[in-house]
Amino acid sequence: MQRNIEQLKADQQQTARENSKAIEDLKASQEELKRTLAKVSEQKASAPPTQPAPTPRKPQRTYEPPYARAPPRMPPREWLYDDW
Secondary structure (H helix, E strand, O other), X not given: OHHHHHXXXXXXXXXXXXXXXXXXXXXXXXXXXXXXXXXXXXXXXXXXXXXXXXXXXXXOOOOOOHHHOOOOXXXXXXXXXXXX
């Protein structure tokens, strides 16, 4: 029974050391993240403002005079009804 208690105490101490190390690592990661975010914010603040991309416009319709167009095709001769 005494051995089990000693083993539990040893396990608790090991867990406490591991937790302490994990907390230190987490704090270091948070500090690094803060530094990185500060750099990015500084770069964004010093960068010139970007202009929005121009919106594409529809091409303007051009006027084509009637004489510039191709003449209409004549129907085949059998379609012409001279008999009427």
